[in-house]
Amino acid sequence: MPTIASINKPRRGRPPKVSPAGDNTRAILIRSGVEALTENSFVSAGIEGILKKVGVPKGSFYHYFKNKEDFGLAVIDEYAKYFAEKLDSHLLDQQKSPLKRLESFVNSTEKSIKKYNYKRGCLVGNLGQEIGLLPDSFRESLQGIFLNWQQRVCTCLEEAQIEGELSRDANCKQLAEFFWIGWEGAVMRAKLMQSADPLSLYFHGFITALPK
Amino acid sequence: MPTIASINKPRRGRPPKVSPAGDNTRAILIRSGVEALTENSFVSAGIEGILKKVGVPKGSFYHYFKNKEDFGLAVIDEYAKYFAEKLDSHLLDQQKSPLKRLESFVNSTEKSIKKYNYKRGCLVGNLGQEIGLLPDSFRESLQGIFLNWQQRVCTCLEEAQIEGELSRDANCKQLAEFFWIGWEGAVMRAKLMQSADPLSLYFHGFITALPK
DNA sequence: ATTTTACTAGACGATCAGTCTATAATTCAG
DNA sequence: CTGAATTATAGACTGATCGTCTAGTAAAAT
Numbered sequence: 001m002p003t004i005a006s007i008n009k010p011r012r013g014r015p016p017k018v019s020p021a022g023d024n025t026r027a028i029l030i031r032s033g034v035e036a037l038t039e040n041s042f043v044s045a046g047i048e049g050i051l052k053k054v055g056v057p058k059g060s061f062y063h064y065f066k067n068k069e070d071f072g073l074a075v076i077d078e079y080a081k082y083f084a085e086k087l088d089s090h091l092l093d094q095q096k097s098p099l100k101r102l103e104s105f106v107n108s109t110e111k112s113i114k115k116y117n118y119k120r121g122c123l124v125g126n127l128g129q130e131i132g133l134l135p136d137s138f139r140e141s142l143q144g145i146f147l148n149w150q151q152r153v154c155t156c157l158e159e160a161q162i163e164g165e166l167s168r169d170a171n172c173k174q175l176a177e178f179f180w181i182g183w184e185g186a187v188m189r190a191k192l193m194q195s196a197d198p199l200s201l202y203f204h205g206f207i208t209a210l211p212k
Numbered sequence: 213m214p215t216i217a218s219i220n221k222p223r224r225g226r227p228p229k230v231s232p233a234g235d236n237t238r239a240i241l242i243r244s245g246v247e248a249l250t251e252n253s254f255v256s257a258g259i260e261g262i263l264k265k266v267g268v269p270k271g272s273f274y275h276y277f278k279n280k281e282d283f284g285l286a287v288i289d290e291y292a293k294y295f296a297e298k299l300d301s302h303l304l305d306q307q308k309s310p311l312k313r314l315e316s317f318v319n320s321t322e323k324s325i326k327k328y329n330y331k332r333g334c335l336v337g338n339l340g341q342e343i344g345l346l347p348d349s350f351r352e353s354l355q356g357i358f359l360n361w362q363q364r365v366c367t368c369l370e371e372a373q374i375e376g377e378l379s380r381d382a383n384c385k386q387l388a389e390f391f392w393i394g395w396e397g398a399v400m401r402a403k404l405m406q407s408a409d410p411l412s413l414y415f416h417g418f419i420t421a422l423p424k
Numbered sequence: 425a426t427t428t429t430a431c432t433a434g435a436c437g438a439t440c441a442g443t444c445t446a447t448a449a450t451t452c453a454g
Numbered sequence: 455c456t457g458a459a460t461t462a463t464a465g466a467c468t469g470a471t472c473g474t475c476t477a478g479t480a481a482a483a484t
């Protein structure tokens with residue numbers, strides 16, 4: 001990102017191709033990578049396919065990224081950012097009760113997975129499953145993302161306690177962790193069954209399990 | 213498998229290499245495949261690697277299997293057979309109460325995942341995650357395996373009802389499906405965290421959620 | 425014109441699934 | 455015993471694709 005200083009007193013040479021809308025080549029590649037990795041695995045997703053989909057020549061890849069690992073980390077970060085926003089858009093919706101907010105997130109995921117014909121799942125789940133084949137740097141990153149998501153759901157459950165939807169005795173942190181552990185299984189199963197039923201079945205089970 | 217007739221009146225030519233212990237080349241390849249696919253994904257698992265691990269030359273592979281897909285299906289079948297036996301060894305143990313049998317399965321999985329340094333997961337879960345990249349024939353096979361496992365847990369839960377560990381009102385079929393949906397998420401998370409905690413946390417959550 | 429930087433074409437070696445030809449091993453028929 | 459028949463082993467080979475790299479061109483500054 002260019003600083004104010006670098007705009008006022010530009011460096012010599014050809015300036016980087018950067019647009020305010022964020023549609024520069026690097027960002028385009030990352031978005032293409034997000035799409036690829038929500039459908040494919042990291043190992044089987046080829047760089048060439050990711051490039052071809054957005055018409056960026058192969059030689060450019062190693063100008064923008066050190067290697068595939070570096071690219072992968074950038075893609076993970078972008079997905080985490082996108083997903084955290086999506087999560088917040090539901091979990092922070094003050095119009096609904098806390099548990100209804102969680103339900104709203106689930107419903108939105110159901111719609112989304114149908115929309116993409118049960119081909120796209122959770123990028124973090126996909127990469128988590130093949131963690132044994134991935135660079136070590138991926139593990140920390142993915143672990144941190146789960147912690148982050150769990151924290152958000154935990155807060156939502158605590159608000160449910162305040163509003164009386166959930167027993168004061170409930171261990172929200174543990175429940176949030178339980179939710180995400182199983183949720184990734186539900187997303188996987190939905191892809192396998194080509195049906196959103198596993199998502200709603202899992203959510204229904206989770207809700208009825210909560211101590212009132 | 214040779215029939216009685218074919219033993220009494222054998223065909224001409226070299227007979228198929230088959231040992232009563234089942235340690236013929238085909239079986240060895242399948243076992244090597246099971247190991248490979250519990251750690252890797254199908255797409256990223258190379259045939260050459262599977263062959264090299266057991267010292268079988270490449271030419272033999274296409275003698276025993278039509279192609280990689282054919283091999284994959286055989287590997288899945290072998291794993292399903294192995295796993296169903298493992299499951300039964302716990303769930304049919306009349307020494308324990310039904311819910312304790314399920315706990316016994318969970319404990320055994322915890323030990324197993326530790327033993328292999330959190331590298332080996334569930335073959336069915338691994339392949340399920342990448343189902344979008346796999347031949348169509350895999351989907352049916354994997355779906356059927358889940359149905360089978362769910363049926364076994366369902367029966368166990370019904371026995372728990374009889375023994376009074378579980379409410380008569382409980383929907384055992386649905387609970388069994390819930391269990392397996394989430395369980396695959398827990399196995400994935402255990403690999404990612406390099407810890408068996410997600411397995412026990414998930415099981416604990418499942419048990420406390422059951423209607424008494 | 426020259427320098428600096430941004431970007432790209434295409435080659436490279438490795439590895440992939442799968443094919444092919446050759447031959448070793450074993451058994452039965454005559 | 456000989457030779458045909460069949461199973462099984464062996465690995466070179468093809469064509470595609472992989473991640474990576476180098477040597478270059480394009481563009482805008484001095």
